[in-house]
Amino acid sequence: MIIQQQIKKIVFALAIIASLSFQVFCQEGQKQRLIVLTDLDYFEPDDAQSLVRLLLYSNQLDIEGLIATGNAENADDLYPDYIRKIIGEYDKIQANLLKHEDGFPTGKELLNVVKVGIPLYGMEGVGEGKDSEGSDWIIAKLEEKDERPLWINVWGGSNTLAQTLWKIKKTESEKEAKRLISKLRIYAISDQDDSGAWIRKNFPDLFYIVSPGRYQDGTWVGMMSVIPGLKNDVVSNFWFAENVQQAHGSLGAIYPNVVFGVEGDTPSFLYLINNGLNSPEHPDWGSWGGRYEYYTPDNDTTVEWRIPIVQETRPIWTNAEDTYTPTVEAPYGMSIVNDTTTITGDKVTVSRWREEFQNDFAARMDWCVKEYEEANHPPDVEMVTPKEITVKSREIFQLDGTKCSDPDGDGLIYYWFNYQEAGSCKEPARLFPPNSAKVRAMAPKVDETETVHFILKVTDRGTPRLTRYARVIVTVEPAK
Ligand SMILES: [Ca+2]
Numbered sequence: 001m002i003i004q005q006q007i008k009k010i011v012f013a014l015a016i017i018a019s020l021s022f023q024v025f026c027q028e029g030q031k032q033r034l035i036v037l038t039d040l041d042y043f044e045p046d047d048a049q050s051l052v053r054l055l056l057y058s059n060q061l062d063i064e065g066l067i068a069t070g071n072a073e074n075a076d077d078l079y080p081d082y083i084r085k086i087i088g089e090y091d092k093i094q095a096n097l098l099k100h101e102d103g104f105p106t107g108k109e110l111l112n113v114v115k116v117g118i119p120l121y122g123m124e125g126v127g128e129g130k131d132s133e134g135s136d137w138i139i140a141k142l143e144e145k146d147e148r149p150l151w152i153n154v155w156g157g158s159n160t161l162a163q164t165l166w167k168i169k170k171t172e173s174e175k176e177a178k179r180l181i182s183k184l185r186i187y188a189i190s191d192q193d194d195s196g197a198w199i200r201k202n203f204p205d206l207f208y209i210v211s212p213g214r215y216q217d218g219t220w221v222g223m224m225s226v227i228p229g230l231k232n233d234v235v236s237n238f239w240f241a242e243n244v245q246q247a248h249g250s251l252g253a254i255y256p257n258v259v260f261g262v263e264g265d266t267p268s269f270l271y272l273i274n275n276g277l278n279s280p281e282h283p284d285w286g287s288w289g290g291r292y293e294y295y296t297p298d299n300d301t302t303v304e305w306r307i308p309i310v311q312e313t314r315p316i317w318t319n320a321e322d323t324y325t326p327t328v329e330a331p332y333g334m335s336i337v338n339d340t341t342t343i344t345g346d347k348v349t350v351s352r353w354r355e356e357f358q359n360d361f362a363a364r365m366d367w368c369v370k371e372y373e374e375a376n377h378p379p380d381v382e383m384v385t386p387k388e389i390t391v392k393s394r395e396i397f398q399l400d401g402t403k404c405s406d407p408d409g410d411g412l413i414y415y416w417f418n419y420q421e422a423g424s425c426k427e428p429a430r431l432f433p434p435n436s437a438k439v440r441a442m443a444p445k446v447d448e449t450e451t452v453h454f455i456l457k458v459t460d461r462g463t464p465r466l467t468r469y470a471r472v473i474v475t476v477e478p479a480k
């Protein structure tokens, strides 16, 4: 009898393991798999800038494809050799990067994943006989025995991805097609040809982050736009000259000058870096790559645009607003206080982290040329409070980040805040005082169960200052 019960337990446990194995997920701390579709060229070399930065995070992500594609202006002139040239410069400093963090791939390993899409515009490049090295490569990567999601960053036109999906639908069983497509996660920088709308309409279950419509309306513009009330000098041409282009080795030297806007495609991979804030399966939680909510946007189809704007056919992860008050350091008394301006908008969901991710870039550029002791490295954020806790309405509780440290022995600056838009609760939660490693908070008054997100920013006093984060999600239940 006892043995029978034990067998039942084992069978039950195996059933749970089997059911889990069908889910696609990336465990905490695991690297995200990434394929980039890039319209990298010399005419608007912002993709070349983004690629320089991406390579500095090539130890934090598994870069499994760098595919040259076209866009709305240029579809027939593709530049895989420019991608290879930048990897060549990376290869010269790769050994120095390894003095700072493990896991940077060799230039040769990266060259192996450079592929080419089809040199045709948008949907002209999708259908029978339109397979390319790039579209086949994505299928091959999807078919690998790897249960993690496969992220596709779309930095230009998306027709190579459209061809992949067209082919899967045509050649695979319905069940297998569903399984392969469920592994895909798309983060597109607007629609840069007419295939984005086609993909979303024909593959309604596909996970898709995008701001449809004109480029100036994209959330990603928060990467470079000058916003009154924010520290804008960190995205100035002078900043890039000093921190990237000059005296930072061969990879920095190949970083091209700004033509229109700097690094418009970068938010798509900043979204995936494991920094304690980002949570790629939850676009609505907010990240270095912005914050997005799941709904069917009402696209303005009357606007004249280079790509016809069509009605959205189904919900997607798209533009969401944050209301953000920057903080400043005070000379006396409480060390970090709110600034006098408050900004609301979707671009703010990227811009609010700009100083932090720009400093992170600058530090990694230093890693290209400096010894470990001469450069800065980010703090280690170790939390005492679990990632998720449950409290009652109006309950006072503690948030504890007192185990954080810094590998360089730098002093640490702590700042806790309630990321209100990331949670369900409409009432702000109170923290007293926010600028300590361990703080007390009061749950808002709730009538039904709500979630409240608290973020701890841990910033070191090295040069440049580097920040990592922790997120604590508090479920607040009504008082009995
Ligand atoms: Ca470009």
Ligand SMILES: [Ca+2]
Residues within 6 Å of the ligand: 038, 039, 040, 046, 047, 155, 156, 265
């Ligand atoms: Ca681009």
Ligand SMILES: [Ca+2]
Residues within 6 Å of the ligand: 376, 377, 378, 379, 406, 407, 408, 409, 410, 460, 462, 466
């Ligand atoms: Ca440090």
